Amino acid sequence: MQGVLSGRRMLGAWVGLLALALGAGAAGNAASAAGSGGPEQPVExxxxxxxxxxxxxxxxxxxxxxxxxxxxxxxxxxxxxxxxxxxxxxxxxxxxxxxxxxxxxxxxxxxxxxxxxxxxxxxxxxxxxxxxxxxxxxxxTGAPSVADVRPYSGTTIDEEQVFILRFDAAVDAALVAQQSHCVVQGVGEKIPVRQVSGEYRESLMRAAYLPQPVEADSLALLQCARVLPPEAQVRLEVGPGIRALEQAGSLPGSQKAEIWEYEVRPPFMASLSCQRERAGQPCLPMTPVSVTFSAPVPREALQGISLRAGDQQFEVESDTDGQDFLSYVRFPGPFPANATLTLALLEGLQDDAGRALENSERFPLAFKVAGYPPLAKFASGTFGVIERFAHGRPGAAPQEAAAVPVTLRHVEADLTARGMASPPGRVSNLRSVDDAQVLG
Missing domain, CATH: 2.60.40.3710 (Immunoglobulin-like)
Structure with a gap:
């Protein structure tokens, strides 16, 4: 009886455990179902x-x-x-x-x-x-930087050059000038930079072929505070510390300087040039004489230039008609052989920047003209040929004038041509009969 009861008790215990397990599974399934029906995860x-x-x-x-x-x-x-x-x-x-x-x-x-x-x-x-x-x-977007500059780096500038800088944001030009300077070769200190007044901006922009920017405050016109020496190497350094107008307070200014290098143009000088047989010899009389200026000169200022040989005056010729400023003039010639010519310039001549002529003490300038040389020399050195077509090339349009109206010179007066007579040749027929005659 006790064994039967014990068996029944064990069976009841197993049934209870099974019911408990089934209840737990049902609860888990319910929880899982509740979880699957809950809110989805947000997208990211x-x-x-x-x-x-x-x-x-x-x-x-x-x-x-x-x-x-x-x-x-x-x-x-x-x-x-x-x-x-x-x-x-x-x-x-x-x-x-x-x-x-x-x-x-x-x-x-x-x-x-x-x-x-x-x-x-x-x-x-x-x-x-x-x-x-x-x-x-x-x-x-960081601190502002220079998007465009005139003149370009590596070009020649004048002694009082104005630099036009266009930034990629609006800036305070006065503060930009305070953060910039010029470095000049041979000068032991940095030269301060000053801001150029806005009243000259439009004319300077036109001269530099720059359009007006959409943001007017993006421009800064700077100039070295000292006149630059001729032919000196110059660096323009802008920054660091450049900030934009209304720049975010959390952003620092530019971290390093932007640098452009230039060379100052040479002093205003005039020089004479002509063709010569060799260095140190007088000018050839049939070739042009040119006067070159190291800087442009107003056209009206060159009207006073003259080239004379005694009472004879030669007309000036220019290849740049219509331009307001010229860098050279030319006297086409020809000139009298073995003559002395005198070149005179207008007194007080100035270039486009108002600079006086540096070597004005050399003018009026006298120089020699050589005799007419042979243009083709021969071993004897006694004569030469100078031009084939003394009256211009045949069929040339327009008709070309000869540089020198002779063909030969330095030819001996007693030079005569000698004819050479030679007897006519003899023609004969050779008829070979064997190999020995052919080889002979």
Whole structure:
């Protein structure tokens, strides 16, 4: 009886354990079912552009890992809010599709702008979930830099050159001048830079072939505070520490100087040149005489230039008719052989920058003209040929004049031509009959 009871008790215990297990399984299934029917996980931002230090920013773009907005819903809320500091243009955001959102600025962001993107509290994805509250993306356009400069680096400048700098953002030109200086070869100190008044800006811009910028404050006109010595090597150094107007306070100024190198033009001088048989000899009488200036000279100032041989005056000729400034003039010739010519310039002659002629004490300048030399010499050295067509080339249009109206010179007066008579040759026929005659 006790064995039967014990068996029944064990059976009841097993039944109880089975019921407990079944109850636990049912509870687990219920919990699992409840979990599967709960709220979905929110979608995440898979890509955000731009980030960090960038330039030329026109738009902000982000892409979600899945559908985040109803496609085609024009009233859909922006997922992020942009907070920008600096001179920021207006813009507008929109959804491109159910996973991509973009914010487009009306114009490209200038330098000196800092932007931060945070989750928009009013945004909910398709499952009704917000973005993470600590979401944050940042980017900035850095400090301003020079986008264009006149004159170009490596060119020749004058002693009081004005440098035109166009920045990629609005700047305070006076502060730019304070952060800049000139370095001149042979001068043991940095030369300060001063700002040039805006009243000269339009004329200087036209002279440099530069259009007026959209942002007027992006220009800075600078000039070395000291007249530069001729032919000196010069460096213009701008920065560091250049900041944009209204630049974000969290952004530092430019970190290093921008440098351009130049060479100051030589002093204003005049020089005479002509063709010679060899160095140190007088000028050839049939070739032009040229006067070259190291800087442009007003055309009217050259009307007083003259070239004379005694009472005979030679006309000046220029290949640049119509120009207001000239760098050379030419006297075409020909000139009297073995004569002395005198070149005179206008007294007080100045170049386009108002500089006086550095070597004015050399003028009036007297120089010699040689005799007519042979243009083709022979071994005897007693005669030469100078021109084939004494009256111009046949068929030339227009008719060309000869440089010198003779063909031969330095020919002996008693030179005669001798004819040489030679007897006519004898013609005969050779008829060979064997190999020996042919080989012989």
């Amino acid at each position: 931002i898979a890509e955000f552009l731009p980030q960090g230090r960038v330039s030329g920013v026109e738009a902000v773009q982000l892409r979600f890992s899945g559908s985040a907005s109803a496609f085609g819903d024009a009233a859909a809320v922006a997922p992020v809010a942009l907070d920008c500091q600096g001179r920021v243009p207006q813009g507008q955001g929109r959804w491109l599709d159910d996973t991509r959102w973009i914010y487009v600025f009306d114009t490209t962001l200038p330098a000196g702008v800092h932007c931060a993107a945070r989750a928009n509290p009013g945004f909910r994805d398709l499952a009704g979930q917000p973005l993470a509250a600590d979401l944050r993306y940042e980017f900035n």
